[in-house]
Amino acid sequence: MNDLKLDGLGKKERLKFKNLSKDREKVMASTPLDNIKVDYNTNEIARSLHPKLQYVKVIDIINESSDVKTFLLAPNEEKGTKKLAYFKAGQYISVRIRIGKCLYKRPYTLSCSPKLALNNRYTITIKRKEEGVVSNHFFNNITVGSSFVVSAPSGTFCYERIRDAKNVIAIAGGSGITPFISMAEAINDQLLNFNLTILYGAKTRKDIIFKEKLDKLSSHEKIKVKYILSEEESDKYETGFIEKETIDPYLVEENSFFVCGPMELYKHINEVLKEYNLAKKFIRTDLFFSEIEVRREENFNVKVITKDKEFNITCNGKETLLSAIEKNGILAPSSCHVGVCGLCRSKLISGKIKTFDSDLRVSDKNLNYIHPCSSFPESDIVIKLPN
Ligand code: FES
Numbered sequence: 001m002n003d004l005k006l007d008g009l010g011k012k013e014r015l016k017f018k019n020l021s022k023d024r025e026k027v028m029a030s031t032p033l034d035n036i037k038v039d040y041n042t043n044e045i046a047r048s049l050h051p052k053l054q055y056v057k058v059i060d061i062i063n064e065s066s067d068v069k070t071f072l073l074a075p076n077e078e079k080g081t082k083k084l085a086y087f088k089a090g091q092y093i094s095v096r097i098r099i100g101k102c103l104y105k106r107p108y109t110l111s112c113s114p115k116l117a118l119n120n121r122y123t124i125t126i127k128r129k130e131e132g133v134v135s136n137h138f139f140n141n142i143t144v145g146s147s148f149v150v151s152a153p154s155g156t157f158c159y160e161r162i163r164d165a166k167n168v169i170a171i172a173g174g175s176g177i178t179p180f181i182s183m184a185e186a187i188n189d190q191l192l193n194f195n196l197t198i199l200y201g202a203k204t205r206k207d208i209i210f211k212e213k214l215d216k217l218s219s220h221e222k223i224k225v226k227y228i229l230s231e232e233e234s235d236k237y238e239t240g241f242i243e244k245e246t247i248d249p250y251l252v253e254e255n256s257f258f259v260c261g262p263m264e265l266y267k268h269i270n271e272v273l274k275e276y277n278l279a280k281k282f283i284r285t286d287l288f289f290s291e292i293e294v295r296r297e298e299n300f301n302v303k304v305i306t307k308d309k310e311f312n313i314t315c316n317g318k319e320t321l322l323s324a325i326e327k328n329g330i331l332a333p334s335s336c337h338v339g340v341c342g343l344c345r346s347k348l349i350s351g352k353i354k355t356f357d358s359d360l361r362v363s364d365k366n367l368n369y370i371h372p373c374s375s376f377p378e379s380d381i382v383i384k385l386p387n
Helices: 010-029 041-049 112-120 134-139 174-189 211-217 242-248 261-275 321-327 362-366
Strands: 054-065 068-075 092-099 102-109 122-127 149-150 167-173 195-202 223-227 255-261 285-286 299-305 310-316 348-349 353-356 373-375 381-384
Touching: 041 348, 068 092, 068 134, 068 348, 092 122, 092 134, 102 134, 102 174, 102 321, 112 174, 112 321, 122 134, 122 174, 149 348, 167 174, 167 242, 167 261, 174 211, 174 223, 174 255, 195 242, 211 223, 255 261, 299 321, 321 373
Parallel strands: 167 195, 167 255, 195 223, 255 285, 299 381
Antiparallel strands: 054 068, 054 149, 068 122, 092 102, 092 149, 299 310, 348 381, 353 373
């Protein structure tokens, strides 16, 4: 007590301060236990915003094109989920699907306005990929009435008023349009307030997803949409790739760029954006790692060490370590599958990997920690999963 600086306090106040903890202890001891409230409104709100898991069922399926479908999801009340958590436009849910003996987790961006969550609905839009175990499962086996488990919405590929400019240039490739349809709908529903220009690159007209919706949304004064086709010539569309000349007409004094699509789009746009010499915070990316071109057509031996077991599996140079781990029925923590959430962070005991993970902390790199969701083997590997 003598060490404390209590300048400015009178004797009476100092005494009060001295007795504070004693008095508090007395009050606590005399309070009957049944008066203590154990659950506050804030706890309830936190639980509804961040549920550990949500049980959902498919109530409708919309064919967007020959290889793209949108699944409308509602809470599966029989399993205990009464309400779906709210989300921010641009966030994803991690879908957990059991196929055979293996449990797969895949992140899918919510392709609707957050307003839909208030009506207890989500949509996810899935493009079928030739080698995609989960996307093929959705196309072949998931029907109206199917149910599965999803995570709470997460991800940071969202508009933030404090960080981002009021003028946003969204550059999308292929199915990378999903976060932007959600942002455009949120603007239309007055949940977000910024100017959004979507520059949407697709191979041909039939590869454009949500064309009708996007055309309707572009009648909003804050939303513009431009399509750029790389493999088809057509009077009404620009042909080629998204270049500086495509972007320039939409720029104002301060702009934020959001990029989402396959790796080749990201690599190309990265070069284009260098010409603007922008601060890092003005470029936000959401890579779809499944389309990375690392591609060493070679099988490697991978020893996977978990808390109580060791597994010997093989992983092709074309697939991520996490994908091979899941395929072999080994439970591994994960959520985003793009090297962002950190849940799959594992120790690389030996071997060489290739990664495009820019979110890995320097200290993790130095201590040989990796994200198996965004790492491809380049030799035989020994890896220890988180407990
Ligand atoms: S699953 Fe999110 S970092 Fe690997």
